[in-house]
Each structure stands twice: as C-alpha cells, then as structure tokens.
Amino acid sequence: MTMNRITWILLVLTLIATSAASYRADPDTFPLYYFVFGVLGCLLMLFITKGVAKKLLSRKEDYYDRV
Amino acid sequence: MTGFDVPPVAFFLLGAALLPWLPAVGRAGVCVLFPLLALVHVSLLTEGAELAVPFLQYELVLLKVDGMARMFGIAFTLVAVVAGIYAWHMRELKQQLAAMLYAGGALGVVFAGDFFTLLVFWELMAVASALLVWAGGTDRAGAAGLRYLLVHLLGGSLLLAGIVMEVYTSGDLSVRAFAEEFSPGSLLILLGVLVNAGMPGLHAWLPDSYPKSTVTGSIFLNAFTTKTAVYVLAVCFPGWEVLFVCGLIMALYAVSYAVLANDIRLILAYHIISQVGYMVAAIGIGGELGLNSAAAHAYNNILYKTLMFMGAGAVLFAVSETRLTHLGGLFRKMPWVVVLYLVGAAAISGLPLFNGFVSKSMVMDAVYGRDLGYSLLALASVGTFLSVGIKLPYYTWFYRETPRELDAVGKPPVNMIVAMGILALICVAYGLWPAWQYAQLPYGVDFTAYRTDLVVKAIHIPLGTFVVFWFFRHKILGEAKIVLDTDWFYRKPASNIGGLILDGVNRFFGACESGLDRLIVQRIVPPFRNPIKALGFKSGQGDHYDPDMDRTSLGSAVGLTLLVMVVALVLSL
Structure with a gap:
C-alpha cells in the first residue's frame, strides 16, 4: 500500500469538509478537536505501550515453553 | 405466540445428536441448516413466550423471551449459521459437535428464565469451548485449553456459589435484576460473570486460548462466551x-x-x-x-x-x-x-x-x-x-x-x-x-x-x-x-508450585524408598543368604549358603534337637 499525493489530498479535503460541517452545525466547538485528539491520543498510546510496557513486559516468544 | 414455544437450544442439541450418524457432507449441512432453523424460530418467538418445567420444588424456565434475549438470540443464531458456512470445508466431527453444543449453550443461557437452567448451559459452554481450544492440536493449545477449562470451572463455581446464596436468602430462582447492593450472593454472581466477560485480572484465559484454536474454532469462540456474559450483566446488574x-x-x-x-x-x-x-x-x-x-x-x-x-x-x-x-x-x-x-x-x-x-x-x-x-x-x-x-x-x-x-x-x-x-x-x-x-x-x-x-x-x-x-x-x-499478561501469575509459578507440591512428595517417598532399601536389602537380606554364618557356626564361610562347605556336623544337629527337647520339657513342667 502506498500513499500517493492524491490520497493525501483526499484525506485533507475530507478533513476540511468535515471541519466546515462541524463549524456550521456548532460554531462554539473547535472543529478540529477530535482530529487533534486522535493525533495526541495515538502518540500517547504508542508512547505508553511501546515505551513503558514493552520494556517491562516484553519477552521472547518461547518464554513460557522454557521451564 | 407462535404456538411453538421450544427453547432454541433444542435445535442445536438435536443437530449435535444427529452429527455422529451422518456422512461428512451431511454433517456440514446440519451445521448450517439447524442454526438456520433456530434463527427463523428465534425471530418468530414473541416477547413474553415462556416454557416452564417443574423440577423438585422449583420451576425451571427453559424459555423466557424478552427484547434483550431475542436480540442476543438472533445475533447468536445468525453468527452460528454464517460460521457453519465458513466451516463448510472442515470435516472434523469433534469440532462440529463442540461448535453445535457451544452455540446451543449460549442460546440456552440467553433464553434461560431461572438461574439453575442458566448455570447448566453456562457449564455446557465452558466444556464445549474448551474442546474447540484443544482442537488446535498443538502442545500449546493443549496446555492453554487446560488452563482455559480450569479458569472457567472457577468462574462457574463462583457463579454457582452466588446463585445458591441468592436463592437461599431470597427463595427466588428466577433470572432478574439485582438491587445495587453488594450482598455476598450478588457479588459472587458478578465475579463469576466477569470471568466470562474478560474483566482484566480475570481475563487472561481469553488471549491465552483463542489464538491457539483452529481456523474455524476461533470463529465460534469469539462470538459466544463474552457476549453471553454481557447479556447476563445487562439483565442482572x-x-x-x-x-x-x-x-x-x-x-x-x-x-x-x-x-x-x-x-x-x-x-x-x-x-x-x-x-x-x-x-x-x-x-x-x-x-x-x-x-x-x-x-x-x-x-x-x-x-x-x-x-x-x-x-x-x-x-x-x-x-x-x-x-x-x-x-x-x-x-x-x-x-x-x-x-x-x-x-x-x-x-x-x-x-x-x-x-x-x-x-x-x-x-x-x-x-x-x-x-x-x-x-x-x-x-x-x-x-x-x-x-x-x-x-x-x-x-x-x-x-x-x-x-x-x-x-x-x-x-x-x-x-x-x-x-x-x-x-x-x-x-x-x-x-x-x-x-x-x-x-x-x-x-x-x-x-x-x-x-x-x-x-x-x-x-x-x-x-x-x-x-x-x-x-x-x-x-x-x-x-x-510476546507481552506478559496476568496469566503470568499462574503460568510462571505453576512450575514452582508444582515443584513445591510434587517435588516434596516425591522426595519424601524417594527418601523412604532408599532408606528401606538400605535397611532391608543391605542389612536384613544378606544374613539370610547364609543362615549358618549368621548364626555364628564355625563352618559358615561364604556369603551364600553352600551345602558342601557350610553344612554343619551331625553333632550340632543332635545338640540342637536335644536343646529344643529340654526347653519343651521345662516349659511343660
């Protein structure tokens, strides 16, 4: 799977269109709130799981097979 | 009312009973047809339909239809039909039987009107699904299936204990919403159900076993156990x-x-x-x-x-x-x-x-x-x-x-x-x-x-x-x-605890055996190999009795006879 320029443009257009719809429906909320939430949430999740849990909890695949 | 208020589980039990008598293609057909009949039946069931059977002093409600039960019932039968199609190429009788009984158990739970019926089907699900894990066939699947079964038997026991307490205090066997207070009975039922729902801490059986089942086995596993638990939580809590x-x-x-x-x-x-x-x-x-x-x-x-x-x-x-x-x-x-x-x-x-x-x-x-x-x-x-x-x-x-x-x-x-x-x-x-x-x-x-x-x-x-x-x-x-999860707490110490229990016992019996061995074989047995020597006669020579070397003189035989006679005489006086 490759992400070419057209795909990225489509994604940005989707983002703009949905944000505009959000603004029209409710101008008081920040239209990109959940996009930012997704970005930060994903970073947080990767950081916590990969950074912390993986160092503490990750083992070789045959961990339980060895007695 | 359809006038046909049969518990949907009946279709699955009937199908399972037919399976062993059919050729391979027929079996695959049964695994699609009977769930399909059950799906039609469930969607025709009307809310309020009930089938109760007297049992001892209680009344067992094998079928009780309400909106929640019907919704889960339709989902379960629908997925059983599709899973039957997915498993069409799979001709292993053991898996087909386990899958039918497993799906049947899930429907039995959902339409159960009393806790006794619910528990019976709950345990049926546990056993049938363990068979699907074991069907994976590898050593890892075998061990995971055993752990799976043990955890579910624990969960089932918690549920049973909770039900007994609840029935004992309230006298009411019916599946119903509990008031939000932690009585020992409701707490045990909640814990038993949360085991099946996969509450972290009680959940490790799921990621431990599902990935080790067969291609088709995990299709059935993913649908039923956790979602019946959701159903029971929604109804009772x-x-x-x-x-x-x-x-x-x-x-x-x-x-x-x-x-x-x-x-x-x-x-x-x-x-x-x-x-x-x-x-x-x-x-x-x-x-x-x-x-x-x-x-x-x-x-x-x-x-x-x-x-x-x-x-x-x-x-x-x-x-x-x-x-x-x-x-x-x-x-x-x-x-x-x-x-x-x-x-x-x-x-x-x-x-x-x-x-x-x-x-x-x-x-x-x-x-x-x-x-x-x-x-x-x-x-x-x-x-x-x-x-x-x-x-x-x-x-x-x-x-x-x-x-x-x-x-x-x-x-x-x-x-x-x-x-x-x-x-x-x-x-x-x-x-x-x-x-x-x-x-x-x-x-x-x-x-x-x-x-x-x-x-x-x-x-x-x-x-x-x-x-x-x-x-x-x-x-x-x-x-x-791999990433360790809470099953570590019973998988890792298992060998140590096993060592503690088994090794201790083993060592005790081992020590007894070698002690007795030393006592009997090395101390007691050898003298009897040559009693003549053991008794101290001069003629006793070798470790083993040899008639030519060790036989004593006639005099000692006569002397021994006389001694016995004298003793007998003294005693009889």
Whole structure:
C-alpha cells in the first residue's frame, strides 16, 4: 500500500469538509478537536505501550515453553 | 405466540445428536441448516413466550423471551449459521459437535428464565469451548485449553456459589435484576460473570486460548462466551456503577495490549475484551439508552468481530502463519479477504456507513456527561483504529513483498469468502439503515446516529490516528515477542508450585524408598543368604549358603534337637 499525493489530498479535503460541517452545525466547538485528539491520543498510546510496557513486559516468544 | 414455544437450544442439541450418524457432507449441512432453523424460530418467538418445567420444588424456565434475549438470540443464531458456512470445508466431527453444543449453550443461557437452567448451559459452554481450544492440536493449545477449562470451572463455581446464596436468602430462582447492593450472593454472581466477560485480572484465559484454536474454532469462540456474559450483566446488574468503571478498564487495558500484540488473532482477541468494555460501561450507565446501546453494540460486535476473525482465519488457512513480523504483502493472494476484512475493521472503528458507527455512537451518547469516562472511551477507540484498523491489515497484506518462506500460499476456500461476504453485507446494511437495528432493540429508541457532531468525530479520530501511524509505520512493527499478561501469575509459578507440591512428595517417598532399601536389602537380606554364618557356626564361610562347605556336623544337629527337647520339657513342667 502506498500513499500517493492524491490520497493525501483526499484525506485533507475530507478533513476540511468535515471541519466546515462541524463549524456550521456548532460554531462554539473547535472543529478540529477530535482530529487533534486522535493525533495526541495515538502518540500517547504508542508512547505508553511501546515505551513503558514493552520494556517491562516484553519477552521472547518461547518464554513460557522454557521451564 | 407462535404456538411453538421450544427453547432454541433444542435445535442445536438435536443437530449435535444427529452429527455422529451422518456422512461428512451431511454433517456440514446440519451445521448450517439447524442454526438456520433456530434463527427463523428465534425471530418468530414473541416477547413474553415462556416454557416452564417443574423440577423438585422449583420451576425451571427453559424459555423466557424478552427484547434483550431475542436480540442476543438472533445475533447468536445468525453468527452460528454464517460460521457453519465458513466451516463448510472442515470435516472434523469433534469440532462440529463442540461448535453445535457451544452455540446451543449460549442460546440456552440467553433464553434461560431461572438461574439453575442458566448455570447448566453456562457449564455446557465452558466444556464445549474448551474442546474447540484443544482442537488446535498443538502442545500449546493443549496446555492453554487446560488452563482455559480450569479458569472457567472457577468462574462457574463462583457463579454457582452466588446463585445458591441468592436463592437461599431470597427463595427466588428466577433470572432478574439485582438491587445495587453488594450482598455476598450478588457479588459472587458478578465475579463469576466477569470471568466470562474478560474483566482484566480475570481475563487472561481469553488471549491465552483463542489464538491457539483452529481456523474455524476461533470463529465460534469469539462470538459466544463474552457476549453471553454481557447479556447476563445487562439483565442482572443494569445501572451498577461499578460496571462503568470495569468497562473503562476493560476498554483501555485490552486495547493497549492489542497495540503491542504481534499475532493477528491475539490482537483480535484483546479487542474482544476492549469492545466488551464499551458494552459493560454502557450497562453500568444503565437506563433505557444504556441498555439499548449495550445490546446494539453486542449485536454489531458479534457480526463485525466474527468477520475479522474470519479474515485472520483465512490468513492462517492460507499461509499457516499469524505473526505480523512474519507476514506481509499478501494482498494479491487474497484480495477479497482483505476487502471484506476492512469492512469489519471500518465497523469496529466506528466509521460512518458501518454498523459499528451506529452502536458506538449510541454507547458514547449514553456515556455523555461523564467527562473522564467519555474521553477514556474515545482514547480506547483511537487504539482500536490503530491496532485493527491499520496495524493489522497494513502489516499482514501490504507493507512489503511476501516473505519468501510464505511463497507456497494456499487459497482460502470459497465458502470462507462467502461467509465473510454475508457478514460484511449485514454490517453495511445496518450501517446504512440504522432504523432496522433500532426496531430490534429491547426499549424504544430516541436516537439519530447520523448527527453532524457524531459523524465528524467518527471521521476525525481515525484521521488523526492514521497520520501518526503513517509517520511511525516503520517503527511500530517491532520484533517477534510476546507481552506478559496476568496469566503470568499462574503460568510462571505453576512450575514452582508444582515443584513445591510434587517435588516434596516425591522426595519424601524417594527418601523412604532408599532408606528401606538400605535397611532391608543391605542389612536384613544378606544374613539370610547364609543362615549358618549368621548364626555364628564355625563352618559358615561364604556369603551364600553352600551345602558342601557350610553344612554343619551331625553333632550340632543332635545338640540342637536335644536343646529344643529340654526347653519343651521345662516349659511343660
């Protein structure tokens, strides 16, 4: 799977269109709130799981097979 | 009333009874036909229908139909039909029998009107599903199946103890909503059900066993056990605040493990728990919206989760490999599998136009107002899209050229694709026409899924997640490793505890044996080899009696006889 320029443009257009719809429906909320939430949430999740849990909890695949 | 108020489990028991007498093709037919009959039967059952049988001084209610039971019943029978199609090529009688009994047990639980009936089918499910884990055939599957069965027997015992206490104090055997107070009875029942729901701490049986079952076995496993637990929670513990907290923990804990997992069926297994977390949280909110959304999400989850497990099963079938680090580039070999899987992935991620969007939005609407809980569930949905929406499909079917050791790629049989197609169609249909789903729900619905804020949110969260994923896509895959979970607490010490118990006993008996050996063989036995020597006669020479060397003189024989006679005389005086 490759992400070419057209795909990225489509994604940005989707983002703009949905944000505009959000603004029209409710101008008081920040239209990109959940996009930012997704970005930060994903970073947080990767950081916590990969950074912390993986160092503490990750083992070789045959961990339980060895007695 | 249809005038035919038979418990739906009867169809499955009848089918299971027929199976051993049929040829292979007939068996595959029974595994589709009987669930199909059950599906028709369940959808014709009217609310309020009941079938009660007197038993001792109690009345067993084998069939009690209400909106909630009907909804779960339709989902279970529907998925049993499709799973039967998916397993059409599979001719192993043991698995077919176990699957029929397992699905039957789930329906028995859902339509049970009393706790005794419920418990019987609960245990039937435990045993039948353990058989499906064992069917995996590997040593690991064997050991995991045993652990699975032990955990479920523990859960069943907690449930039984709770039921006995509850019946003893209230005298009421019927399955009903408990008032929100922690009596020992209700607490034990809650714990027993939470074992099956996969509450972190009690959940490790699920990711331990499901990925080790067969291609078709895990299809059945993913649908029934956890969702019957959701049903029982919804019926017995609606609005219990503690469940809201449990649900949040489930959703986040399991999704974190899914982000780390390397095996595709393990990722999906953790996602079962995570998705059940949404339902449990909604049950904890309670009220008509809470219960409606839990039922809708369970129903949809059974559909799309089965679809995704089918996609993973097709990969396993084709290349006998499920680790992301060993997969890649398989898109061209199985394009339909990928497309149909992605429908399931879109649904679980709650993208608009798919059924998951409708029920997830309902759940979020029910949770709305609890700010922290709301954000945590939204964070869990980031993890959902990250792990099963992008990570799993990307590294399995794209990312790189097919690794050389997977060159001999088999083709998944047509029946698998057909089964996936049916489920994908249903997922899309419920997404496009949510009114179909609203009409099935146990309570009246005042909800519109396609609201601007809900749609925007459902698109923006995955978009944000995708951007981050794409940026880090070469770092996320990682190495082929496993991540420890709470089963460590009983798997790792098992050898030590086993050592403590078995070794101690072994050593005791070993010591006794060698002690006795020394005493008898080395001290007592040798003298008897040559009694003449042992008695101190001069003629006794060798270690072993030799008539020519050791025989004593005639005089000593006579002397001995006289001695005995004298003793006898003295004694008789």
